[in-house]
Amino acid sequence: MHGFWGQLFAFFKPKPQASKPVAKKRSTYVAVDETQVKIDIVKNLTEFFRLEEQLATHIRAEEEKSQTVYDPNQNLMEAALKRVMAQQEMDRLVVQIRETMVYRSPPEMGALYSEVHKMRDVIQGEQEKARLAKEAQERQMRWQRRQEERNLQLKLAAVIATTIFLLYLWLWLLLLSRWRQI
Numbered sequence: 222m223h224g225f226w227g228q229l230f231a232f233f234k235p236k237p238q239a240s241k242p243v244a245k246k247r248s249t250y251v252a253v254d255e256t257q258v259k260i261d262i263v264k265n266l267t268e269f270f271r272l273e274e275q276l277a278t279h280i281r282a283e284e285e286k287s288q289t290v291y292d293p294n295q296n297l298m299e300a301a302l303k304r305v306m307a308q309q310e311m312d313r314l315v316v317q318i319r320e321t322m323v324y325r326s327p328p329e330m331g332a333l334y335s336e337v338h339k340m341r342d343v344i345q346g347e348q349e350k351a352r353l354a355k356e357a358q359e360r361q362m363r364w365q366r367r368q369e370e371r372n373l374q375l376k377l378a379a380v381i382a383t384t385i386f387l388l389y390l391w392l393w394l395l396l397l398s399r400w401r402q403i
Contacts, residue, residue: 255329262326266337269318273311280307 283304322334 255327258327259330262330266318266322269314273314273318276307276311276314280304280311283307 283300287300319334322337326333
């Protein structure tokens with residue numbers, strides 16, 4: 222069938238299709254470095270807790286400012302709204318991180334949330350004691366400075382009074398000596 226009929230039938234014969242490249246199946250197994258995953262989790266949690274602490278410090282500063290500084294131009298509703306929004310954001314972030322730490326952390330990390338929360342409470346208590354001690358020390362130093370200023374003022378007043386008294390006494394003695402000469 223190499224002649225005319227072969228060519229005719231070859232014309233009707235389906236052409237061999239170019240074979241499509243077979244897509245290679247991707248391996249579903251990906252090597253995971255557990256240590257790196259843990260390091261990444263700890264880094265992200267650390268960043269979150271840093272931001273949470275900054276937000277808590279901001280809320281505490283606003284509360285202290287409200288208690289100690291009188292601002293007649295302050296819009297009370299605006300201040301209340303900002304404080305409530307910051308507190309709600311803080312509460313939302315705490316819930317989100319708790320859920321992430323409990324439900325999405327690798328099982329190898331164990332009860333991460335409860336352990337971290339316990340340690341956080343311990344450290345928070347220590348830090349609160351340290352903060353109160355620092356504030357007490359600062360109050361003591363301010364009191365000592367005021368006392369030193371008062372003592373300096375008293376000494377200055379005593380020197381001025383003594384100088385005036387000595388000047389007065391000298392003038393009297395001068396007047397008496399002149400009076401005796403007359």
